Amino acid sequence: YPLKITSDSEKTCYELLNKTSRSFAAVINELHPELRNAIMLFYLILRALDTIEDDMSIDPKIKIPLLRSFYEKLALKDWTFDGNSPTEKDRDVLVKFNLILEEFHKLKPEYQDIINDITKQMGNGMADYINNEEFNLNGVKTVKDYDLYCFYVAGLVGHGLTKLCVASSFSDPTLLRKMELSDSMGLFLQKTNIIRDYKEDQDDGRSFWPEEIWSKYANKLSDFTKPENQEKGLHCITDLVLNSMAHIKDVLVYLTMTYDPSAFSFCAIPQVMAIATLAEVFQNKNVFKKNVKIRKGTACDLILKSRTYEGVLEIFSYYLKIIHHKCPVSDPNYLAIGIKCGEIEQFI
Numbered sequence: 001y002p003l004k005i006t007s008d009s010e011k012t013c014y015e016l017l018n019k020t021s022r023s024f025a026a027v028i029n030e031l032h033p034e035l036r037n038a039i040m041l042f043y044l045i046l047r048a049l050d051t052i053e054d055d056m057s058i059d060p061k062i063k064i065p066l067l068r069s070f071y072e073k074l075a076l077k078d079w080t081f082d083g084n085s086p087t088e089k090d091r092d093v094l095v096k097f098n099l100i101l102e103e104f105h106k107l108k109p110e111y112q113d114i115i116n117d118i119t120k121q122m123g124n125g126m127a128d129y130i131n132n133e134e135f136n137l138n139g140v141k142t143v144k145d146y147d148l149y150c151f152y153v154a155g156l157v158g159h160g161l162t163k164l165c166v167a168s169s170f171s172d173p174t175l176l177r178k179m180e181l182s183d184s185m186g187l188f189l190q191k192t193n194i195i196r197d198y199k200e201d202q203d204d205g206r207s208f209w210p211e212e213i214w215s216k217y218a219n220k221l222s223d224f225t226k227p228e229n230q231e232k233g234l235h236c237i238t239d240l241v242l243n244s245m246a247h248i249k250d251v252l253v254y255l256t257m258t259y260d261p262s263a264f265s266f267c268a269i270p271q272v273m274a275i276a277t278l279a280e281v282f283q284n285k286n287v288f289k290k291n292v293k294i295r296k297g298t299a300c301d302l303i304l305k306s307r308t309y310e311g312v313l314e315i316f317s318y319y320l321k322i323i324h325h326k327c328p329v330s331d332p333n334y335l336a337i338g339i340k341c342g343e344i345e346q347f348i
């Protein structure tokens with residue numbers, strides 16, 4: 001669909017989108033015009049909220065009220081925020097937030113309400129975690145906390161996207177009665193990022209790997225940065241990958257209920273990138289040293305192949321086999337990985 005830019009503020013919004021996330025920008029730009037601006041603005045507003053959450057230089061006494069009240073800024077005409085540290089990578093979305101607001105108020109009220117509601121829930125969820133001393137000091141404790149945090153920052157995005165797609169008749173309204181499918185769409189992506197971002201988060205003094213899992217393999221999470229602990233670290237990655245695989249069936253069911261071809265690609269592409277990334281981080285000690293990424297050429301093949309549902313099934317089946325074959329017999333989760341791969345294979 002040709003991109004028809006009608007104002008300077010809209011032009012700036014697309015520039016901000018392309019600058020803050022090449023991967024999501026690529027799929028959002030392909031969307032049908034009916035949804036494209038709504039989802040582009042949904043992305044920028046939540047990225048602005050996340051840029052406040054991610055900035056470790058902002059005092060929690062300032063950050064917590066700002067996260068909880070952020071959704072109220074959506075009612076304003078020209079609010080901006082310049083309180084991020086100069087090094088915060090996406091600080092521009094807050095500095096130019098007035099232009100995002102200008103475009104946001106042009107959306108259908110129904111779309112504005114959906115975005116408002118998700119922004120409010122996410123802001124409160126993020127604030128709850130920073131407020132909870134336990135999480136702030138030692139990171140995520142239980143797998144239950146891990147799922148709750150990922151629900152707040154990504155599951156809710158799935159909820160909002162589902163409501164926007166159903167409102168514009170691009171997806172099956174049944175999805176509204178099965179919101180756990182939307183949860184899984186977000187949790188699968190967020191958990192993949194959290195596994196991949198171990199080193200980056202360690203360097204930022206943050207951690208999202210749940211203690212309930214990593215404590216089986218180390219005394220403290222930073223142990224995995226030492227070579228002598230990396231065999232154990234690989235077992236921990238297996239455990240985390242196994243936990244993420246629990247969402248795959250829901251993801252595949254969700255995709256069968258997304259009718260519009262551009263909405264299907266928009267939903268399918270991040271998911272196939274995630275399964276390819278899981279296979280890349282699996283048994284890969286580089287995770288403890290740098291940010292592991294899938295090759296550009298692979299990403300292009302995946303985009304082409306994920307245009308049909310059969311193509312998506314082939315991609316998942318291919319990478320599940322890779323994960324299964326890469327798992328050494330010595331890994332404590334060797335059998336569980338085989339069982340989970342078999343379970344999903346049957347569904348495919």
Ligand SMILES: O=C(O)CO[C@@H](C(=O)O)[C@@H](OCCCCCc1ccc2ccccc2c1)C(=O)NCCCCCc1ccc2ccccc2c1
Nearest residue numbers: 024042043046047050153154157158185186189190266267
């Ligand atoms: O700072 C970073 O660069 C990464 O931040 C991560 C973090 O801080 O944890 C983390 O920040 C999360 C809070 C802000 C969420 C922003 C977002 C992301 C993608 C969207 C896609 C479409 C519409 C709106 C969207 C909103 C992050 O960006 N994680 C990437 C995974 C999030 C997936 C969200 C999501 C959920 C369901 C989906 C269903 C279909 C298609 C895309 C989907 C996308």
Ligand SMILES: [Mg+2]
Nearest residue numbers: 050051053054
């Ligand atoms: Mg972030």
Ligand SMILES: [Mg+2]
Nearest residue numbers: 050053054153
């Ligand atoms: Mg964040």
